[in-house]
Amino acid sequence: MRMNWVRFERDGGPGFGQLDGADIIVCAGDMFAAPSLTGERVPLANVRLLTPCVPTKMIGLWNNFAERAAKEGLQRPAHPLYFLKANSCFAANGATIRRPTGYTGQVVSEAELGIVIGRRCTAVSVAAAPEFVFGYTGVNDVTARDLMRTDPAFVHWTRAKSFDTFGVFGPTIATELDTANLRVRAVLDGQTVQDYPVSDMFFSPLEIVSHLSHDMSLEPGDVIACGTSVGAGAMPDGALIEVVIDGIGCLRNRVA
Secondary structure (H helix, E strand, O other), X not given: OOOEEEEEEEOOEEEXXXXXXXXXXXXXXXXXXXXXXXXXXXXXHHOEEXXXXXXXOEEEEXXXXXXXXXXXXXXXXXXXEEEEEOOOOEEOOXXXXXXXXXXXXXXXXXXXXXXXXXXXXXXOOOOOHHHHEEEEEEEEEOEEHHHXXXXXXXXXXXXXXXXXXXXEEEEEEEOOOOOOOOEEEEEEOOEEEEEEEHHHEOOOHHHHHHHHHHHOOEOOOOEXXXXXXXXXXXXXXXXXXXXXXXXXXXEEEEEX
């Protein structure tokens, strides 16, 4: 049975639980290790949502969608191509995406499906990967695009993607979610700018987990952003950007 997990803040402290309509069923313990029900229900309207987990790292894929690769003249890679976003960049649903101080270039939104790891994962097979996936979340992989190629000898992936508030994800983590038929949408000020199928990935979510686990250990709560397809573009200051994935919810943020 699918569950939607959230973290929240109330009375100055964090909590977590399962989303049930307009309420949160509050839990205790560890979300990833046999959490227990407390018997308390909290109205969603009475709390502030946090990021639904606290990753040690966010890994982002590049060139993982066939339609975008064809449009940009790219080839299918032999191994997932990825970068890391600093864990100081994370931001939750409702948080303001802040333009870096002094930066006047494009601030770009990329709507993506995110994989959330539930158990420490090292060198696992594709067949075993489901045992290590806790669930899925929505990701807005924000980029200061004009900073990426300021040095012709080096692409500034980490710098351009790790400014504070540039690692937006949530609002929930959905478990038992069938990703095969999912679509990822981005809506900018009410206009749909991205709408693409997860099935167009070169590497499926479980293949991604397997490949990356052979490169590095994945920890509980780590998020892997599966890459984006066509339509990613700049967000003007003041814009409202929404990442919508059925079963996960709507990740909504405004740009400052």
